[in-house]
Amino acid sequence: MAPWRRTTRGATFLCGVACLLTMARPVEPTCDVDALFVNADSMTNATVEATRAWLHGVASAHHSPVTYAAAYDLLEAIDSRDAQTVRLAYGGSAPKCRVGASERDACVWNREHLWPQSYGVGKSSGLPYDAPPRVDMHALVPSHAALNSARGNRVFSQILDADDALCAEWSTAWSDGRTCETPVATSSGVFGDVGSASIGGFWQPPSSMKGFVARAMLYMALRYDGDDENTHDLRLAQEAMKPAEASAPDARTTNRTSGGSHYAFGRLCDLLRWHASVAVADWERARNDAVCAAQGNRNPFVDRPELVARVFGTAAEAEAGNAGSWSTRTGASGASSARVVSRLGLALAGLVAAS
Numbered sequence: 001m002a003p004w005r006r007t008t009r010g011a012t013f014l015c016g017v018a019c020l021l022t023m024a025r026p027v028e029p030t031c032d033v034d035a036l037f038v039n040a041d042s043m044t045n046a047t048v049e050a051t052r053a054w055l056h057g058v059a060s061a062h063h064s065p066v067t068y069a070a071a072y073d074l075l076e077a078i079d080s081r082d083a084q085t086v087r088l089a090y091g092g093s094a095p096k097c098r099v100g101a102s103e104r105d106a107c108v109w110n111r112e113h114l115w116p117q118s119y120g121v122g123k124s125s126g127l128p129y130d131a132p133p134r135v136d137m138h139a140l141v142p143s144h145a146a147l148n149s150a151r152g153n154r155v156f157s158q159i160l161d162a163d164d165a166l167c168a169e170w171s172t173a174w175s176d177g178r179t180c181e182t183p184v185a186t187s188s189g190v191f192g193d194v195g196s197a198s199i200g201g202f203w204q205p206p207s208s209m210k211g212f213v214a215r216a217m218l219y220m221a222l223r224y225d226g227d228d229e230n231t232h233d234l235r236l237a238q239e240a241m242k243p244a245e246a247s248a249p250d251a252r253t254t255n256r257t258s259g260g261s262h263y264a265f266g267r268l269c270d271l272l273r274w275h276a277s278v279a280v281a282d283w284e285r286a287r288n289d290a291v292c293a294a295q296g297n298r299n300p301f302v303d304r305p306e307l308v309a310r311v312f313g314t315a316a317e318a319e320a321g322n323a324g325s326w327s328t329r330t331g332a333s334g335a336s337s338a339r340v341v342s343r344l345g346l347a348l349a350g351l352v353a354a355s
Contacts, residue, residue, distance in 0.1 A: 029061075029062040029296065031289060031292035031293060031296075031298065033298070033303045036058060036298065036303070037058075037303065037304060040304070048310065048311065051307070051310050051311055052222070052311050055222055055300050055307065055311060056222055056223070056225065058298070058300050059219060059222050059223045059297055059298070059299070059300055060223060060228070060297065061297065062296040062297055063132070063136075063223075063295060063296050063297040064295055064296040065130065065132040065135050065136065065295055066135055066137070066294060066295055067130050067135065068111075068129055068130050068134060068135050071111060071135050071137060071140055072098055072111060073098045073099050074137065074294050075098075075111065075137065075140065075141065075142050076096055076097075076098040076099055076142070077099070077290070078137060078287060078290040078291060078294065079141065079142050079287065080096070081093050084096060086109060086142050087142065087283070088109055088141075088142050088143050088144055088147075089112050089114070089141040089142065089143045089205065089209055089212075089213070090112070090143045090144055090147035090148065090151065090184070090192050090193070090196065090205065090206065090209075091109070091143060091144030091146075091147050091190065091192060091193070092144075092193050094107075094108045094109045094142070094144060095108070097109075107145075108144060108145060109142045109143060109144055109145060110142070110143065110145045110148055111140055111141075111142070111143075111148075112140070112141050112142065112143035112148045112151070113134070113139065113140060114139040114140075114141060114213055114216050114217060114220075115133070115139050115216075115217060115220045115234065115265060116152070116153035116265070117134065117153075118153050118242075119153060119234075119240060119242065119263045119264075119265050120133070120224075120232035120233070120234050120242075120262075120263030121133040121134050121220075121232075121234075122134045125232060125263070127230055127231075127232070128230055131230040131231065132224075132228065132230060132231055133220065133223075133224050133231055133232070133234070136220070136223070136295070137291045137294060137295060138216055138219050138220070138223075138288075138291055138297075138299045139216040139217065139219065139220050141216075144190055146186040146188055146190040147184060147186065147190060147192055149186075150184060150186050150198070151184075151198075151203050153240075154198065154201050154202055154203035155201055155202055155203065155239075155240050155265065155266055155267060156202075156203060156204070156205065156213060156214075156217065156265075156266065156267065156270065156271060157202040157203070157204060157266075157267045157270050158204060158267075158270040158273065158274075159171045159180050159182070159197040159198065159199055159202055159203075159204040160180070160182060160195065160197050160204060164194070164195035164204075164207045166182075167179055167180035167182060167197070167199075168180075171197070171199045171202075174199070174200070178199060178200070179199070180197050180198065180199040181197060181198050181199065182195075182196065182197035182198075182204075183195070183196045183197070183206075184196045184197060184198045184203075192206060193206035193207075193208065193209075194206060194207060195207030195208070195210070201240075207278075210274040210277075210278050211274055211275060211277070211278025211279065211280065211281070211284070212278075212281070212284050213271075213274065214271040214272070214274035214275040214278070215275055215280070215284075215299060215301045215302055215305070215308075216299070217236065217265070217271050218236070218271065218275065218301050218308060218311075218312065219299040219300070219301055220234050221234050221235055221236045222300070222301075222311070223297075226261070226262070232262070232263055233261060233262035233263065234262070234263055234264075234265070235262050235263070235264045235265075236264065236265060236266055236268040236271065236312070237264035237265065237266045237267075237268055238266050238267050238268055238269060238318060238319070238321065239264070239266060239267070240264060240265050240266060241263070241264040242263055243261055243262065243263065268312070268315075268318040269315040269316075269318040269319040270315070272308070272309075272312060272313075272314060272315040272318060273315045275301070275305065275308055276308075276309075276315070279305075280302055280305055284302055285302060285303075288302040288303065
């Protein structure tokens with residue numbers, strides 16, 4: 001499937017005076033949700049691309065990445081479950097072992113990149129050690145080290161049935177005789193939580209983490225368009241692709257086209273279903289607050305989950321394989337939509353002031 005781009009050709013920035021003025025107004029440095037979205041009502045009738053560009057600005061403005069080394073200690077505080085344990089993306093919880101610990105090798109958890117480093121986030125993608133997407137704590141989380149290794153760069157997908165109880169039909173009859181593993185487990189005897197599963201190149205997080213994982217991945221595709229230094233263009237798709245692969249047509253489809261300069265990950269349809277079916281939890285909102293306090297920006301889809309459908313569409317649309325690709329870039333000029341809209345808004349603001 002092609003990476004997802006929601007397009008409204010011919011009406012990209014026709015969102016009205018109030019919309020353009022909102023887009024032109026600088027995003028103030030704040031972690032207060034009400035202040036950050038104070039002008040959201042003016043975007044109600046905005047086009048898809050204008051909404052996307054506005055949210056890209058909200059997610060990007062005042063983001064001040066921490067170092068990769070500092071992220072370790074910060075995560076222990078950000079993902080604190082209680083005084084003694086830290087919440088894990090895979091593996092439930094684990095004892096705290098970073099801050100004030102004398103033997104850090106005793107840690108059973110490490111840093112998991114929900115968006116894999118080999119798909120445009122880390123050193124294996126040509127980025128430096130402290131590259132912004134590599135240290136972005138909206139998608140950098142604690143995980144049991146053994147389960148982190150087991151996940152690797154597997155694509156997120158719904159492997160189990162609708163109740164997360166049994167392997168879905170597609171994951172029970174592979175040609176080599178394999179069936180899905182649930183809960184996930186490692187050769188060393190480490191087991192994942194209820195609802196976790198894996199098979200082949202696919203990975204399903206625990207039921208309790210599916211909504212969080214989805215919103216973290218949606219954030220990454222919104223935040224990173226490759227325009228900032230030491231970043232790549234990240235997109236969500238039905239299949240994972242790297243630039244060399246993205247530049248060639250897919251033998252299984254006839255409508256996939258790509259400029260070949262982006263990284264795609266997924267599966268988008270399942271991420272959208274997880275987002276829609278698992279509401280934002282209180283701990284997720286608290287985590288968003290804590291990450292903003294540490295690096296200066298918020299995940300808009302935690303604060304305003306209803307905006308996901310306006311930007312990414314629905315799971316059914318993604319599954320249908322609509323042509324095009326999803327990105328915050330305008331494509332033709334190479335400038336980001338946010339910058340183009342900002343210039344239009346500033347020009348319009350000047351006209352309004354002069355009238």
